[in-house]
Amino acid sequence: MPAYPFAPESPGSATVASPVRVEPPPSPRGWAASCAVDLVLLSPRQGRLAVFLERSTGERAGDEPSWALPWGTPWPTDATLDDCARRIAARALHHEDAPPLTWLAQAGTFADDRQHPGRIELSVGIVATVPAGARQPDAPSGESSGAWFTEVPPLHDRHRAVLDAAVAAIRLSIDTAPVAFRLLPATFTLSELQQVYEILLGHRLHKASFRRALLAASLVEATDDWRSEGRGRPAQLFRYAPRRRRPRRRGVRFDLLRG
Amino acid sequence: MPAYPFAPESPGSATVASPVRVEPPPSPRGWAASCAVDLVLLSPRQGRLAVFLERSTGERAGDEPSWALPWGTPWPTDATLDDCARRIAARALHHEDAPPLTWLAQAGTFADDRQHPGRIELSVGIVATVPAGARQPDAPSGESSGAWFTEVPPLHDRHRAVLDAAVAAIRLSIDTAPVAFRLLPATFTLSELQQVYEILLGHRLHKASFRRALLAASLVEATDDWRSEGRGRPAQLFRYAPRRRRPRRRGVRFDLLRG
């Protein structure tokens, strides 16, 4: 824990300070913008990553995109942006009580020219995982508002950017947060887990190495159940149960640098 | 490149879609909030990470914190939030032309109860690096507005959260973005580079392994210059010059998972 300790730097640096706030905000309360949370719900489907989209109203006639990410403006009852995202997910997935979100993270904030379906000026992108198998309950007759896509239709530029940022964020988190486990039900086979990793990483993994490293890390715990999926030997079911904090490697990975 | 391909999921899923935007926004334009960019400028100083803070005006008498992150509300001339951050950095560091920012990333957006020095409702945290040695030019007589801190004084809760998120973000980026190099001048010794890695990682590194891995990754290029820093053998200067795209490891790092 070296971190940032404080106390002005020893003499020589500019320690004199005077109240400065040179830019006069347009209004006393400061600049106000229309804000929204744009939600990227991700779930593995058919060996790919799927995203949940809703029908876009198309603000004006002739608008191209007819699908959009679930989104909404924060409400006073939302204590945090994450809470706002959960509320939006509950509406979109028709889980009014508790939407099946197992992981949630921010995925960029955008306030540029790119168009938002609701003409929102500032978008906060939030990405969340929905475990495989946690399908939303059927919407009340004909009221289903969206669908899971594995091939993305045209979106508003802003939503396209949010989606790209969300996928980048979940991929970046794969090593430091148990996102892969969050994309699976409570019990799963090691082949299923490996497939999720392969989806997120974008390449195949070596089976023996994957299991060896996983078991060595004491992240999973075998159950007594086995699942027979059609033909082939049944697979043992595991659950995510991180045990001992293993000593992690101290070295630096220079091979991951890009740009 | 597997990614998210599209086309609604095969039959069985809810593909029916109707225009839904059930929540009526308070205003036709949607909910508007006061927004600001809170900037975390980081630079290595004396073997630690230092952050640049400005005197806080203290909105009302009796306010505790007297230091704050540089911040500002977006201007119409800011094409993006990053541009806004660069403008704020230019003012704070008195580099009106081009502030010496070498890397820039978002570090969370906050819209919760935690107090902002300007009573802003929504804060976009942005973290940027200033290379060691790139000191801001002396401010016009007595007008210096801030200082670099290695020990953090009390801040408004919102700024404390932004700072924590910024440090977490830069640490998370260390393996995938050349942040360590961005915290150094154009040429540097390998010991200096190792020290920056140690500051960011929070623990010591093995010298031989560090150099071996760094050289193997073809990330740096030796110059003809050597620097003698007081006693001890002079060190060769290197520059960041990533060459060949080396085949990166395909395995999974389970040892980095936390929580």
Next chain:
DNA sequence: CCAATTAGTATCAGTCTGGTACTAAAGTCA
């Protein structure tokens, strides 16, 4: 000239990766 200090290298044992090839247990089909 010698000690202290910092830069940089050599060697080596233990570990980890990923390739190949194997065994195990189920279904399918003749």
Next chain:
DNA sequence: TGACTTTAGTACCAGACTGATACTAATTGG
């Protein structure tokens, strides 16, 4: 029933990588 296919899971091994120890190299300060 018995071969064949399919998926799960393991064994072995050569090569690569890590980190510990110990070394050499070059400079400053006495």
